[in-house]
Amino acid sequence: MEAGTQEMPAFMTNRDEDVTSDSWRQHRKHVFVLSEAGKPIYSRYGSEEALSSTMGVMMALVSFVQSGDNIIRSVYSELHTVVFLQKGPLVLVCVSNSRQSEEQLRGELLYVYYQIISMLTQASISRIFEHKKNYDLRRLLAGSEKILDGLLNLVDSDPSFLLTAIHCLPLASSLRDSLSQILQKAITPNLVFSILVAKNQLLTIVQEKTVIEDARLEPADVHLLLNLIGASSAFQAGEIWTPICLPLFNPDCYFYAYISYLDPPECTVCLLLLSTDKEAFYAVADCKRKIEEAMVAQNALSLIAKAHSYSVSQVGVSDLRHFMYKPFDVPDTYRQLTQFTSPEMEAPYSSEEEKMRLLDLYRYMHSRIHSSTRPLKLIYHVAERETLLAWVTSKFELYTCFSPLVTKACAITAITKLLRWIKKEEERLFIRYPPKYSTTPNPSKSSRGGKSDQQDSTENGFLTLL
Structure with missing residues (x-):
């Protein structure tokens, strides 16, 4: 379960949650999908019917900003970030109290949109809403909620989505x-x-x-x-x-x-x-x-x-706890799938809570590296319980996690050893050709x-x- 949420009885589903309860409000991340007519299509927690008025307010916001020839992209409050994504006749909204950047949240909404397209095709959706603007798309997506729920669970726990690899x-x-x-x-x-x-x-x-x-x-x-x-x-x-x-x-x-x-x-x-x-x-x-x-x-x-999967101990670099490595140096003639490699998360990141905490640190580093206003090449970040170093070159993107008190010089020396190990193991770790x-x-x-x-x-x- 995500931090800040209460576990539901086994017989209940996300759709059964009471949208007026405190536990519903405390979810780390809500995702809503609605049509331009304000018709609810999907909600990660709680039933679409119970949230129809909430989605109506969201659509009213979108329409109000559009009437001034603008597009609403995000709303910030002290605790929450609200991100909007409009794709054709569909409007997707994320309400998050995580530390993720607006770009990362919008990327996750894009995945939800792609998953819906994978089931219905973009052309079909466009044609349906051209014919009938207030069509209830849930009729065609009936039974697909677990696919979208599963996707959002993966997005939260699997760095493949963050790295697009x-x-x-x-x-x-x-x-x-x-x-x-x-x-x-x-x-x-x-x-x-x-x-x-x-x-x-x-x-x-x-x-x-x-x-x-x-x-x-x-x-x-x-x-x-x-x-x-x-x-x-x-x-x-x-x-x-x-x-x-x-x-x-x-x-x-x-x-x-x-x-x-x-x-x-x-x-x-x-x-x-x-x-x-x-x-x-x-x-x-x-x-x-x-x-x-x-x-x-x-x-x-x-x-x-x-x-x-392998253990980080196999790398043979002291104080290295975990890493994510994404190579760029693959000849384009091979039409290569972008890949990354990463060891299993082990102690002190064995519990779900600690895995999420480390992933959140990686997300923070990723947002700094890929900032649209001030992108960075190298970040050395001393956190409360670990030290992280992120590095992007023309040949790779790398995120590393070390035990606390590791100096920047020691971290860079360790990364040199890590890169040598990855080069030696690349035939085993990647599909090269x-x-x-x-x-x-x-x-x-x-x-x-x-x-x-x-x-x-x-x-x-x-x-x-x-």
Whole structure:
């Protein structure tokens, strides 16, 4: 549970909270989504019906400022920051008492918007509200609340979203290469992405050659896919075939995603195959069978099961407690996914409260480094219980946490050792050169996505699974 909140009984959900209670007001971060007509669409805590008047006030604020040819971006009070984001006919609002910057909160609202687009497409939403301005979008999003709740829980606890980067599971490069080769050989026309995930981290991703010449798969799209997989145990039941939009790749079209776990009943290794062809289920399912057979032959699943994140003690740098490293020096010709590496959070950051406190310190450093008015390259920050150093160069972005009383000179010496260790381990920590394959796409299909925006948005099959 977040700091400042009271734990709810197991049978209750976020939607059951009493919006007049003190515990509701004390939540660290509220998120609201409404339409331009003021119709409630989503609330992180409490039911939309109970909050309809509150959302009406929010829309009145937006409209009042708009009437003066301005856009409302944020409101600050002593304890809270209120951030507004308007995307087409949708208005998203965050009310936060965290120390996060306005830019960070707006980035989180953008993720919520992307998750909604992933289910309905941008074109469908625009068309719906052009036809009927006071349409109740909850009719199409029914059942999706747990996807949005799960996303916001991840945003709070997973630094991938702060860094806009993908966390790969550390893996021997020989094993990662053999997994990539298995995916490369199991292809069918119009198969665009083959993605292997384990323990909520990326193992490998193989992309159709002509597609990545045309467009890049962004980390945010992968984050949305990972959140979708983790949102419901229904995906563990067998083979799922569902439309999904990747909003940064193409916000107006659907891909068709085949989702299947390869290691039931543990369900830690998941295969995602994305096709542009709605009718390709059997062909794509056949690819899965080939992948499964090859992985069994190579004993790959038991090798993946032994893979795990690393401890900061393995780095061998005294006083270093934790770090996050995001490299920039990858040749663009490889259309590389932006990645980062980070060890497990260990003592003194074992409890949820302490993990959140460290993440908040990282968020503070990140906001200073990326300040729109006064960006910085290097920050040495002495906090109450630790010392932090953040450093951004043309080759990397690095956030480090040391025990207290470490001097700036000692921290920089330690970072030199850390960078040397990362360089030595980079083949294990990152996907350096993403593999590609060629299929023979059906000429009638676009490499930028599957069925066009004319698709009826009620076809969101996965919503019924949740």
